[in-house]
Amino acid sequence: MxxxxxxxxxxxxxxxxxxxxxxxxxxxxAADRKLLDVLVKLKAKDDSIGYRRSCRxxxxxxxxxxxxxxxxxxxxxxxxDLKQPVVLRPLPGLPVIRDLIVDMTQFFKQYHSIRPYLxxxxxxxxRERLQSPEDREELDGLYECILCACCSTSCPSFWWxxxxxxxxxxxxxxxxxLCDTRDxxxxxxxxxxxxxxxxxxxxxxxxxxxxxxxxLNPMAAIGKIKAMMLxxxx
Amino acid sequence: MVKRILVGAHYGFRDWLxxxxxAVVMALYTVLFAVAAASVAGSGxxxxxxxxxxxxxxxxxFVFFVALAWHAWIGVRDIFMDYIKPTGLRLALHVLVILVLxxxxxxxxxxxxxx
Numbered sequence: 001m002x003x004x005x006x007x008x009x010x011x012x013x014x015x016x017x018x019x020x021x022x023x024x025x026x027x028x029x030a031a032d033r034k035l036l037d038v039l040v041k042l043k044a045k046d047d048s049i050g051y052r053r054s055c056r057x058x059x060x061x062x063x064x065x066x067x068x069x070x071x072x073x074x075x076x077x078x079x080x081d082l083k084q085p086v087v088l089r090p091l092p093g094l095p096v097i098r099d100l101i102v103d104m105t106q107f108f109k110q111y112h113s114i115r116p117y118l119x120x121x122x123x124x125x126x127r128e129r130l131q132s133p134e135d136r137e138e139l140d141g142l143y144e145c146i147l148c149a150c151c152s153t154s155c156p157s158f159w160w161x162x163x164x165x166x167x168x169x170x171x172x173x174x175x176x177x178l179c180d181t182r183d184x185x186x187x188x189x190x191x192x193x194x195x196x197x198x199x200x201x202x203x204x205x206x207x208x209x210x211x212x213x214x215x216l217n218p219m220a221a222i223g224k225i226k227a228m229m230l231x232x233x234x
Numbered sequence: 235m236v237k238r239i240l241v242g243a244h245y246g247f248r249d250w251l252x253x254x255x256x257a258v259v260m261a262l263y264t265v266l267f268a269v270a271a272a273s274v275a276g277s278g279x280x281x282x283x284x285x286x287x288x289x290x291x292x293x294x295x296f297v298f299f300v301a302l303a304w305h306a307w308i309g310v311r312d313i314f315m316d317y318i319k320p321t322g323l324r325l326a327l328h329v330l331v332i333l334v335l336x337x338x339x340x341x342x343x344x345x346x347x348x349x
Contacts, residue, residue, distance in 0.1 A: 157316075160316045160317075161316065163239050164239060164241050191244070192242075194244050194246050194247045195241050195242055195243060195244065195246045196243055196245060196246040196249065196312075198246070199246055200246035200249070200250050201315075201316075226247070226250065229247045230247075230251065
């Protein structure tokens with residue numbers, strides 16, 4: 001059976017003075033298609049390695065990590081495409097809880113700040129608020145976000161100002177509600193984002209587009225928010 | 235002052251738009267200047283003097299400098315927002331940059347007026 005080499009970031013803030021990189025290898029077979037399959041084997045070999053995982057099929061977003069310098073989901077990363085030794089680090093810019101597990105409080109705080117829910121004061125109809133198929137199509141490429149944080153944690157603007165800049169994931173969701181024809185808080189949402197930090201820290205460097213494991217385009221969504229502001233202003 | 239995360243200064247969009255418009259102005263002037271420079275190439279000091287004697291060229295050049303100063307102000311302030319965290323120091327640097335840019339603009343106006 002072939003062996004796969006890893007260099008894994010190890011850090012327990014309660015015990016370690018500083019982080020270190022651990023060299024470790026594991027035998028793989030043909031059934032190990034995705035990186036997560038190999039990580040499960042690694043965990044069996046050294047159960048002190050910490051990482052998050054849940055659905056193992058790219059839906060929950062738990063196993064986001066920095067893989068050979070690029071953020072991605074272990075469960076969607078093909079083993080055959082990886083250069084060895086595979087260097088695994090936690091998502092950059094967030095506090096490390098242990099090894100590959102990061103504290104995502106700040107990320108979700110920004111997500112909640114954009115009010116990620118439909119705001120509509122009209123009494124709801126008996127069954128549901130209907131949309132035309134064209135209006136519904138606007139939500140494609142937005143609702144699929146699984147909030148894995150690969151995009152926001154690859155964005156230097158989010159590294160510098162995680163407390164003030166919403167970040168690509170939050171802004172993608174902001175546009176998801178801005179373009180929803182059932183939402184009535186468009187103006188308030190735009191007012192909230194018209195701020196040099198919350199939206200305009202984005203300098204369109206496209207790291208978010210490059211990192212997104214679901215192949216979404218937060219930068220395009222940010223551009224559409226700016227276009228809405230322009231249409232409202234001029 | 236209570237430690238709170240303060241956001242909501244409503245100049246984000248205005249400055250973003252200004253940065254794009256000033257960039258377009260500078261790009262247009264660059265083309266205009268390249269064409270004008272090519273037209274006076276080889277004619278020496280007198281050729282350049284005649285070029286800038288026209289009111290249009292002086293006006294366009296001054297608009298370029300205004301666009302440059304405005305663009306630079308937004309860009310430099312963006313850098314300070316990322317890297318200079320103490321409010322007092324940031325304000326002092328903002329004032330310094332504004333004074334320098336206003337000084338440069340005045341200087342440019344003086345030079346263009348003397349031609």
